Structure formats: C-alpha cells, structure tokens
Amino acid sequence: xxxxxxxxxxxxxxxxxxxxxxxxxxxxxxxxxxxxxxxxxxxxxxxxxxxxxxxxxxxxxxxxxxxxxxxxxxxxxxxxxxxxxxxxxxxxxxxxxxxxxxxxxxxxxxxxxxxxxxxxxxxxxxxxxxxxxxxxxxxxxxxxxxxxxxxxxxxxxxx
Amino acid sequence: xxxxxxxxxxxxxxxxxxxxxxxxxxxxxxxxxxxxxxxxxxxxxxxxxxxxxxxxxxxxxxxxxxxxxxxxxxxxxxxxxxxxxxxxxxxxxxxxxxxxxxxxxxxxxxxxxxxxxxxxxxxxxxxxxxxxxxxxxxxxxxxxxxxxxxxxxxxxxxxxxxxxxxxxxxxxxxxxxxxxxxxxxxxxxxxxxxxxxxxxxxxxxxxxxxxxxxxxxxxxxxxxxxxxxxxxxxxxxxxxxxxxxxxxxxxxx
Numbered sequence: 228x229x230x231x232x233x234x235x236x237x238x239x240x241x242x243x244x245x246x247x248x249x250x251x252x253x254x255x256x257x258x259x260x261x262x263x264x265x266x267x268x269x270x271x272x273x274x275x276x277x278x279x280x281x282x283x284x285x286x287x288x289x290x291x292x293x294x295x296x297x298x299x300x301x302x303x304x305x306x307x308x309x310x311x312x313x314x315x316x317x318x319x320x321x322x323x324x325x326x327x328x329x330x331x332x333x334x335x336x337x338x339x340x341x342x343x344x345x346x347x348x349x350x351x352x353x354x355x356x357x358x359x360x361x362x363x364x365x366x367x368x369x370x371x372x373x374x375x376x377x378x379x380x381x382x383x384x385x386x
Numbered sequence: 387x388x389x390x391x392x393x394x395x396x397x398x399x400x401x402x403x404x405x406x407x408x409x410x411x412x413x414x415x416x417x418x419x420x421x422x423x424x425x426x427x428x429x430x431x432x433x434x435x436x437x438x439x440x441x442x443x444x445x446x447x448x449x450x451x452x453x454x455x456x457x458x459x460x461x462x463x464x465x466x467x468x469x470x471x472x473x474x475x476x477x478x479x480x481x482x483x484x485x486x487x488x489x490x491x492x493x494x495x496x497x498x499x500x501x502x503x504x505x506x507x508x509x510x511x512x513x514x515x516x517x518x519x520x521x522x523x524x525x526x527x528x529x530x531x532x533x534x535x536x537x538x539x540x541x542x543x544x545x546x547x548x549x550x551x552x553x554x555x556x557x558x559x560x561x562x563x564x565x566x567x568x569x570x571x572x573x574x575x576x577x578x579x580x581x582x583x584x585x586x587x588x589x590x591x592x593x594x595x596x597x598x599x600x601x602x603x604x605x606x607x608x609x610x611x612x613x614x615x616x617x618x619x620x621x622x623x624x625x626x627x628x629x630x631x632x633x634x635x636x637x638x639x
Contacts, residue, residue, distance in 0.1 A: 232625075235621065235622065235625055238618075238621065239618055239621075239622075261513075262421060262422055262510065262511070263421060263422045263423040263424065264420075264421045264422075264513050265419065265420060265421075265423055265563055266418060266419030266420070266442070266444065266445065267417070267418055267419075267563060268416065268418075268445040268446060269415055269416045269417075269558070269559060269561060273415065273416070273558055273559055274552065274558055275559065296445070298417075298419060298444060298445055299514065300419070300444070300512060300513055300514055300515075300519070302513045312560070378559070378560060379559040380559065380560045380561075380562050381559050381560070381561055381562065382545075382561070382562035382563055382564070383561075383562075383563055384423075384562075384563055384564045385423040385564070385566070
C-alpha cells in the first residue's frame with residue numbers, strides 16, 4: 228500500500244515538472260555585430276591641377292584622373308562622394324564659384340558640377356578597389372588673372 | 387652586335403614591366419581608415435552616450451590629421467576627446483598649423499598586440515587577415531537633453547575629414563568618412579499604471595460599498611498541462627479503485 232502511494236507521488240511529481248517545463252516557454256534572441264571597416268586613400272592625380280587656363284575654355288585637369296583607392300580591409304558596401312569645403316575658388320580678393328569645376332567617372336562626358344554638398348560619384352560598390360575621377364574646369368568669362376585654389380573632400384562612406 | 391641589341395631589348399622590356407608592376411605598390415600619399423561605421427545606443431534623457439571611433443593609416447606615406455564634427459542630427463551637446471585643437475608642424479622646413487582632433491601616423495598591421503602599448507593607440511582585429519590594425523580612438527560624448535522625447539530614435543551622423551600636408555603652397559584633397567549613430571531614448575525603469583476610464587451613470591451614494599471579492603481572471607490556456615493533470619487524476623482514481631478491490635479480496639479470504 229505504501230509503495231503504491233510512493234509510486235503515485237513520484238509519478239505526480241515527475242508529470243507536474245514535465246508539464247510545467249513544457250508549459251513555461253521562454254524565448255530570447257541571439258545577436259552578434261560584425262565590426263565594420265573602411266579606408267580611403269588618394270593614390271595618384273593629386274592635387275587636382277589645371278595649369279594655366281583661359282576663361283570660358285573648358286580644360287581637363289593636367290594630372291587626370293584622381294585615383295581614389297578603398298582599402299582591402301573594407302568589409303561594407305560603400306559610396307565614393309565628392310564635394311568642396313568652400314563655395315568658391317579664391318585668389319586674394321577674387322573668387323569664382325566651385326561649380327565651374329566638374330567631375331566624372333570617365334574622361335568622356337557625364338560631368339557633374341562641384342558643390343559644398345556631397346555628390347555620389349560611385350554608388351553602392353561591393354569590392355574594395357581603385358576608382359578614377361576626372362576633372363574639368365571652365366573658368367567664368369572676365370575672371371581676373373591669378374592663382375585660384377579651393378579644397379576638395381573625397382569621402383568613402385558606408386552605402 | 388646582334389647579342390648586344392637582343393640584351394638591350396630584353397632590358398627595356400624588363401624595365402617597362404618593372405615600372406608597370408611597381409606602380410600599384412607605390413603608397414598613396416593621404417589615407418584615412420575608420421572603424422566602426424555605425425552604432426546603436428539606448429539612453430535615458432539626461433544621460434551621456436560615449437561612442438569610440440577608431441582611426442588608422444595603413445596605406446599613406448605621411449601623417450593624416452583628422453577633424454571630427456557632427457554633420458547631421460539634433461542640436462545636442464557634443465564634445466570630443468581629444469578635443470579639437472590647433473597643432474603646429476614643421477613641414478619641409480616650413481611651419482604649418484592645422485586644426486585636428488587626432489593625428490594618425492602611418493602604422494602597418496602587426497602580427498600580435500605588443501606587450502607595451504604606446505600611449506593613445508589601441509589595436510583591433512583585422513577583419514580579413516591575421517593580425518591587428520593599430521588605431522587611434524576619438525571618443526565622442528553626446529549629452530541627451532532632459533526633455534528629449536521618450537522612445538524615439540535619434541540619428542546622428544559624424545564626419546571625419548583627414549588632411550595631409552604637401553609641399554608649401556600645394557593643397558591636397560582631403561579624405562573623409564562617416565559614422566552613423568542611432569540613439570533610442572528610453573525611460574528609467576519599467577512601470578505600468580491603469581488609465582482610469584471616464585464612466586457615465588449614477589454617482590455612487592456615499593457610504594455604499596462597491597462589489598468586492600476575488601477577481602477570477604481567464605483560465606490560462608495550456609492544453610498540454612490540462613491533459614497531463616487529467617492523466618494524473620485518472621491514475622489516482624485507478625489506484626484508489628485497485629486499492630479497494632485489493633482490500634475486498636483480502637476480506638473474502
């Protein structure tokens with residue numbers, strides 16, 4: 228008799244525990260973050276120079292193309308963007324707008340004028356590689372003579 | 387005569403080939419690398435989020451001077467360590483001044499983290515090769531306003547611009563990259579409270595007690611648990627019945 232009740236008690240305990248374990252479900256999630264890397268280097272064609280030019284004449288950069296290389300450790304898709312960090316080319320008190328300078332991925336058309344807002348030159352690139360940027364300039368008519376400079380910023384950012 | 391011209395042709399070919407193959411090995415002048423490129427954070431209004439942005443220079447042939455700034459995002463209080471400052475350098479005999487948060491010299495990948503780590507340098511595992519990339523970190527401190535809206539995602543974009551010196555008078559294009567930081571504002575701790583409904587109807591008379599007693603909620607659905615308990619009850623009944631039968635059979639003897 229006693230053994231009956233002992234066996235019953237053990238069975239009740241086991242079944243209750245099993246039932247509780249099955250009934251009480253908890254879920255969670257696992258997350259992992261893979262570290263992201265990107266690098267951008269100017270390989271050749273810098274600084275961008277046009278030499279001596281005449282106003283109103285479209286002139287290619289003398290050391291085209293500007294080659295931008297994204298390093299092999301880069302493990303994200305990336306965009307290459309360009310912009311200027313000033314609104315004008317400056318020579319003393321004389322200026323002309325940076326929009327007079329254009330850039331393109333080939334030396335045969337498709338030019339985009341520079342602005343101080345970043346413009347995508349190469350979009351959503353998957354493979355780290357060297358990318359070429361070609362430059363042209365058309366100095367506005369009646370621009371006074373002088374050595375004009377502006378700053379260009381080449382960025383590689385995660386797409 | 388014939389041998390000499392043959393040798394000179396081979397020499398010219400070799401010279402051209404060496405120039406072609408050597409060109410890609412020539413280092414870039416100005417280089418900027420960064421890690422990570424995006425981050426997520428959760429913070430209580432009033433707290434300060436600290437983001438560490440690492441910079442490296444694997445491919446350049448000169449120091450890259452890096453300036454970090456907030457390019458997009460809410461108008462929150464942001465500071466940097468090292469702070470933005472003017473630094474003076476002698477470049478090819480000429481003193482030049484530049485604004486920077488940090489200057490990153492050309493330091494190649496190392497096989498292992500050195501026992502004595504130079505000040506201001508950390509090491510991160512190379513993502514694709516064996517070895518570690520020496521990095522210089524810039525810490526970004528973002529103070530969340532006390533009155534920032536709760537449970538909202540705020541996106542901030544930081545830009546790092548790297549400048550390199552050239553010979554006096556020449557301007558090198560700058561190199562740049564970005565860090566995207568998403569901050570979600572959260573409340574301090576978990577709480578819940580019922581929002582009372584506005585009920586229409588006769589007002590309660592003062593002194594009259596409302597309905598009290600235990601509130602029985604809905605029975606939790608778990609068919610498996612119910613089934614198991616049913617089995618247990620059946621087993622108990624079976625054992626009781628068996629026990630009674632046993633007793634009766636003993637009495638008959």
